Amino acid sequence: MEVKVAISARHIHLTREDVDILFGKGYELHKRNDLSQIGQYASEELVTIKTDKSELKLRVLGPLRNYTQAEISKTDAFKMGLNPPVRDSGDVKNSEKVTIIGPNGTIENKECCILAIRHIHMSIEDSIKYCLKNGDKVSVKVDTIKGGIMENVHIKVDKDFTLEMHIDTDDGNAFLLKDGDILEVIK
């Protein structure tokens, strides 16, 4: 089984409530470009996340979600003085706290900052085809000069998902991968 890789730069997902604070009541995000997962998009909007040590600009991804979640790399985390847990999307309880600054307002010490676990999105059809179910863990082989095997890659199944592996920029840079590279999944 093969999968196309997409490298996720640092970004943030926001709730309606937090957009209201950061950008103003009822504010609507402006789509900059579609992402490969159906309905997901990068917006024109940026926010700043801040700690005592440093700050980073993060692009807001749409649409809005029912949780606010900042996804950064371990490289970013060192710069920020943070130690975020490695998590599946949406699992932000006891994650790192950062202050989020938007053009209209600030949210202090928001528990929202994680390192996203390596994962593969797939449709229900692909799930059946490849005999994998939501929550399964697989390994993925990389054949670059700094190659190897990425373990503990989580399978995420949804009717709207497109087959694609998401890794952070640290994995992308360590393994010398670029968007669109094709990798082999080892069950």
Place this chain on the structure above:
Amino acid sequence: MEVKVAISARHIHLTREDVDILFGKGYELHKRNDLSQIGQYASEELVTIKTDKSELKLRVLGPLRNYTQAEISKTDAFKMGLNPPVRDSGDVKNSEKVTIIGPNGTIENKECCILAIRHIHMSIEDSIKYCLKNGDKVSVKVDTIKGGIMENVHIKVDKDFTLEMHIDTDDGNAFLLKDGDILEVIK
């Protein structure tokens, strides 16, 4: 077989000739601290490497060598607009060119910038003990939540070497490793 890991931050090795240009004729480096490999040390001295796109400060490691070599990460390389080859130490032919700036002078477009290949230093005694020779390639297993296997790890044998695996900050951050972690070598 187990090996202790050391994460190499970006740094530079310099020749006598290049120290003369950058710091002044006959200038001697000032040792800040010893490194784990016998005789190697981090100096007090820093230089700047510069491209059209950006610049980075690099610590000078001593003692002097018969080649000048800047070792950065792929993360650094993106920031700098460079695409350095992955190389063993000393193999700088056709590597990326950067301008090196010191307090006394500048070296323009020096062909010296690489990504260091993952490698394991070992003594002749360890080489015999583990049935590995200089130039062999092994794989190394990592058991973190973002673990896996690093392949194409080069074995470097010398009478003065101490058993230790050297990786760059991208590998360290991607695999969530820290200095001193113990990893399993798979031949």
